[in-house]
Amino acid sequence: MRYDWIIIGGGAAGSFAAANLTERGQSVLILEKGNKLMAKVKVSGGGRCNVTHQVKTTSELIPAYPRGGKALHNLFKAFGPKEMEAWLKERGVDTHAEGDGRMFPETNDSQTIIHCFERSMQGTRVMLSAEVVAVTKNDDHFSVATRQSIYEGKKLLIAAGGFLKGALRESVLGLGHHIEEEVPSLFTFNLPNHPIVELTGLVAEHATASIPGTSLKSEGPLLITHWGLSGPCILKLSSLAARYIAEHQNQFKVKIQWINDLSENEFRTWFQQHRQVHGKRKVYSHCPFELPTRLWQFLLYEAKIAEHLNWGDLNKEGLAKMIQALYHSEISVDGKTTFKEEFVTCGGIQLGEIQLKNMESKLVPGLHFAGEVVDVDAITGGYNFQFAWSSAIAAIQ
Ligand SMILES: Cc1cc2nc3c(=O)[nH]c(=O)nc-3n(C[C@H](O)[C@H](O)[C@H](O)COP(=O)(O)OP(=O)(O)OC[C@H]3O[C@@H](n4cnc5c(N)ncnc54)[C@H](O)[C@@H]3O)c2cc1C
Structure with missing residues (x-):
């Protein structure tokens, strides 16, 4: 037939x-x-x-x-x-x-x-x-x-x-x-031994992830898992960067901007105003953005901002550290995990x-x-x- x-x-x-x-x-x-x-x-x-x-x-x-x-x-x-x-x-x-x-x-x-x-x-x-x-x-x-x-x-x-x-x-x-x-495409990023994995289950709702030195960039909710980073923001980046990541044998750096409420410049202005109004408040006690408090505290700690400081204590150096932590966090990725x-x-x-x-x-x-x-x-x-x-x-x- x-x-x-x-x-x-x-x-x-x-x-x-x-x-x-x-x-x-x-x-x-x-x-x-x-x-x-x-x-x-x-x-x-x-x-x-x-x-x-x-x-x-x-x-x-x-x-x-x-x-x-x-x-x-x-x-x-x-x-x-x-x-x-x-x-x-x-x-x-x-x-x-x-x-x-x-x-x-x-x-x-x-x-x-x-x-x-x-x-x-x-x-x-x-x-x-x-x-x-x-x-x-x-x-x-x-x-x-x-x-x-x-x-x-x-x-x-x-x-x-x-x-x-x-x-x-x-x-x-x-x-x-x-x-x-x-x-492969559509996978999550492994961060073996990175302390951030202790925050497993936390989500940054409006994150931007990018690969430094390239135009590869994605936005969306970012989920921290017990092995690394996942969520729509990361899956989309894995798709956009599938070939780049394979060429680099799954070893590369990812840059995370954790908030998108304000641009970096707007953040500078906001910071000065916030310091004046809330000068006596502890920086660690309350996150002024849509970020889980534990993630906010983790980012401050990583930026070496001392836990006892009030907003009013933060000087130019404090501002620079905060911008680095919130807008330019660079993390080394070591491997991928298939998104099930x-x-x-x-x-x-x-x-x-x-x-x-x-x-x-x-x-x-x-x-x-x-x-x-x-x-x-x-x-x-x-x-x-x-x-x-x-x-x-x-x-x-
Ligand atoms: C776990 C999982 C969940 C997914 N969920 C979604 C979703 O919700 N939405 C979405 O849009 N996409 C989803 N996808 C992606 C989607 O499943 C694929 O893009 C889609 O199935 C591709 O269809 P296809 O027919 O090209 O390939 P497939 O569906 O993979 O079918 C190919 C078939 O060819 C057969 N085959 C291969 N070689 C031979 C051969 N030599 N002789 C005879 N047969 C052969 C295979 O056995 C297979 O059955 C998911 C993928 C996975 C792995």
């Missing part, structure tokens, strides 16, 4: 493509190496599946993709978060957005998404424990080999996820494609070799790609799945 489509990988992108193709009456074979479909969808978003991200305009999505960026605009315009929301709704799945824009199924259960896709996939032939080991392009069809059999398809969609491995990787390279070196809620691959099939409007290979007609296998990845928030959905839809047009 020659299938209309063979799909390699029954993850998010492959299953979504199969669901749509099957609804359109096409014959589809999914070859999946694992023993179930959509394994990552199941565990995604802490079991709730952060299925996409609510936006008003397509352009808002672009900054979330350090790899991909503007090139993805038309893909998202054709099928973006609104279209995904509508797609699910038409099939009986309601979604809701949280305050930060992340969207989940109304049930807050990833199984709802899996069941929905599976209903649309009735008629898709699924082969599990079927690792693809070779792909060959013939005149008008593809031959795809697992260890057990060889299958034929008129068109081929590779949706095998990040870090293409083994024989499939060799086959893709053999077809002439190039792979942008893969490195979501981690993705930076790198993959080079975008220059793919026509993004239909995710078709520019080198091999009839060969399409979708999802993390290509050199696109995003920060957390439902954006990685959105690319899986958008690229799958584009690929099967």
